[in-house]
Amino acid sequence: MCSQMIIFGSSGFIGSELTKNANTISLRRKxxxxxxxxxxxxxxxxxxxxxxxxxxxxxxxxxxxxxxDNLTMVQNFITSLRGCLFKKIIFLSSVEVYGEAPEIxxxxxxxxxxxxxxxxxxxxxxxxxxxxxxxxxxxRLPGIYGLNSSGGFLRIALQKHFSKEKLVLEGEGKxxxxxxxxxxxxxxxxxxxxxDEVVPLLNVARGESLSxxxxxxxxxxxxxxxxxxxxxxxxxxxxxxxxxxxVPNYKFSDIKKSLISLKESYS
Numbered sequence: 001m002c003s004q005m006i007i008f009g010s011s012g013f014i015g016s017e018l019t020k021n022a023n024t025i026s027l028r029r030k031x032x033x034x035x036x037x038x039x040x041x042x043x044x045x046x047x048x049x050x051x052x053x054x055x056x057x058x059x060x061x062x063x064x065x066x067x068x069d070n071l072t073m074v075q076n077f078i079t080s081l082r083g084c085l086f087k088k089i090i091f092l093s094s095v096e097v098y099g100e101a102p103e104i105x106x107x108x109x110x111x112x113x114x115x116x117x118x119x120x121x122x123x124x125x126x127x128x129x130x131x132x133x134x135x136x137x138x139x140r141l142p143g144i145y146g147l148n149s150s151g152g153f154l155r156i157a158l159q160k161h162f163s164k165e166k167l168v169l170e171g172e173g174k175x176x177x178x179x180x181x182x183x184x185x186x187x188x189x190x191x192x193x194x195x196d197e198v199v200p201l202l203n204v205a206r207g208e209s210l211s212x213x214x215x216x217x218x219x220x221x222x223x224x225x226x227x228x229x230x231x232x233x234x235x236x237x238x239x240x241x242x243x244x245x246x247v248p249n250y251k252f253s254d255i256k257k258s259l260i261s262l263k264e265s266y267s
Contacts, residue, residue, distance in 0.1 A: 003023065003047040004025055004045070004047075004049070005024045005048070005051060006025045006049070007019055007024055007025065007026055007051045008027050009053035009054030009055065010053070011029065013149050014092065014144060015054070018186050021186060021189070027041070027042075029054075034074075035069060035072055037076060038075075044081075044086050046086070047087050050088070050089045052091045054077070055070045056069060057151070058118040058151075059151025059152065060150060062116055062117050066118070066121075067120060070118075070121045070122075071124055071128075074129070086135070088135045089133060089137065090136075091136060093126055095236065095238075097122055097126075098113060099112070099113030099115050107239050108201050137200065139185075139189075140201070142178050142179060142203075142238075143178075144180055145182065146181065147265045153177065153215070154179060154219075158263060161223065162266060167225070169224055169225065169226050170229040171233040173211055173216065173224070174233070175211065175233045175235060176209040176235040177212065177236050179206075181253055184258075188247065199247075203242070203243065204243070205240045206255065207238055207244075210255075213226075218256050219260070
């Protein structure tokens with residue numbers, strides 16, 4: 001019988017997608033507010049997988065108090081699990097811990113250089129969890145896209161397109177990003193859930209970075225203004241060898257089909 005997957009933060013963009021997997025238990029803020037509670041409302045079993053998708057995303061706010069609140073939630077999460085049986089914890093972190101201009105290509109061994117409150121908080125949370133248990137998988141996420149995302153370049157681009165507004169591309173849209181479909185992330189979590197061993201750390205990346213202009217071309221977004229800007233630009237290009245080695249049977253969806261499907265969902 002498949003283990004249960006308990007999802008903290010199941011009402012959020014990523015958490016709500018994870019709940020579509022089989023045998024999941026959702027813990028929403030109204031059920032268990034991690035900012036003020038540290039007593040788990042359910043009893044865990046030794047085969048259960050606990051996924052931490054809670055917290056205040058950077059797309060909503062990136063203040064010092066948000067970092068403090070996020071760390072309080074992680075600390076209460078850890079307290080709630082003390083003395084409990086579980087198979088593994090999957091923690092959703094961020095590739096922002098590598099900084100604004102990481103050495104390319106980025107791997108799990110790339111130097112850490114958090115540059116804002118959000119990334120500092122994510123790195124501190126990773127350390128707290130690793131100190132708590134060896135049964136922790138940390139997934140460092142890039143830009144995750146989907147119909148219900150709260151922010152990100154692709155969401156902005158499509159909103160501009162459908163409202164017939166011009167999309168301004170800083171640096172002429174040459175900067176490269178490796179975006180991942182939230183459905184692909186959900187499938188990856190499911191795959192890791194089924195593995196007996198614990199994978200300590202993975203960058204969740206396709207290993208295929210495109211320029212922002214290339215993303216726009218796939219989406220057929222033509223109302224664009226290319227801006228030669230002095231704003232600092234940096235690429236995010238990943239070597240995802242470790243991901244391919246650890247989950248060799250996992251495949252990302254076709255990027256063009258995924259993006260076109262996203263656009264059709266918006267329309």
